[in-house]
Amino acid sequence: xxxxxxENRLVKDIVNxxxxxxxxxxxxxxxxxxxxxxxxxxxASEQSADMDVLIxxxxxxxxxxxxxxxxxxxxxxxxxxxxxxxxxxxxxPLEEELSLLSPYVTKVSRVHGESHGELLQVHQLFFELxxxxxxxxxxxxxxxxxxxxxxxxxxxxxxxxxxxYIRELEREHDHAGSILKKLREITSDFTPxxxxxxxxxxxxxxxxxxxxQTFMHVHLENNILFPRYI
Numbered sequence: 001x002x003x004x005x006x007e008n009r010l011v012k013d014i015v016n017x018x019x020x021x022x023x024x025x026x027x028x029x030x031x032x033x034x035x036x037x038x039x040x041x042x043x044a045s046e047q048s049a050d051m052d053v054l055i056x057x058x059x060x061x062x063x064x065x066x067x068x069x070x071x072x073x074x075x076x077x078x079x080x081x082x083x084x085x086x087x088x089x090x091x092x093p094l095e096e097e098l099s100l101l102s103p104y105v106t107k108v109s110r111v112h113g114e115s116h117g118e119l120l121q122v123h124q125l126f127f128e129l130x131x132x133x134x135x136x137x138x139x140x141x142x143x144x145x146x147x148x149x150x151x152x153x154x155x156x157x158x159x160x161x162x163x164x165y166i167r168e169l170e171r172e173h174d175h176a177g178s179i180l181k182k183l184r185e186i187t188s189d190f191t192p193x194x195x196x197x198x199x200x201x202x203x204x205x206x207x208x209x210x211x212x213q214t215f216m217h218v219h220l221e222n223n224i225l226f227p228r229y230i
Contacts (some may be wrong), residue, residue: 005055011043012036019074022216024057033219034177059066073222082225083145090217091137098130101206107204118186129179136172144169151229159229166226173218181209
């Protein structure tokens with residue numbers, strides 16, 4: 001199946017319909033979560049991406065992957081199901097990975113930071129990101145998600161408070177995105193140097209995986225869950 005994408009199709013809408021296209025956008029450094037509300041042509045232009053190549057790669061992903069199960073979770077599920085999916089598939093694994101990755105980041109920074117100064121920045125940014133994300137997910141589960149589910153009751157009319165909370169969460173998403181962007185920049189797209197040891201390479205690979213999972217997490221909330229209440 002070949003999809004004819006128009007230049008004015010919004011990036012976030014493409015990912016909503018075909019979730020695995022997120023990998024293509026990530027490869028071209030196109031933000032599909034916090035900055036996904038822009039036309040494809042503008043996103044390509046801002047990152048100097050070849051439009052023909054971009055469309056070709058998007059279609060290749062769609063042709064290869066059967067995404068029916070993903071689409072049900074992303075677009076057709078009740079808010080309660082989406083929230084459960086976010087908690088189980090993103091929050092719990094995120095907490096585990098941040099805990100497990102922390103000592104590796106510290107070790108690599110300590111051992112190799114003198115000869116590779118960027119690792120000192122990686123250490124600082126990673127622990128800033130860890131603090132931000134753990135506070136953020138706790139806030140969602142303890143207060144915001146329960147408030148969203150209460151609003152499923154049509155008798156409840158006052159939505160001003162939850163809109164305020166959602167806007168705050170979106171700002172926190174933006175901040176996490178900016179930290180991840182800095183991490184990608186200072187690590188040259190998570191490319192370890194030629195003399196990198198196994199732990200060094202492991203840290204970069206897991207940071208890139210963390211970026212991917214965080215982007216998908218944010219996209220699901222910013223572009224599918226939150227708009228239902230605004």
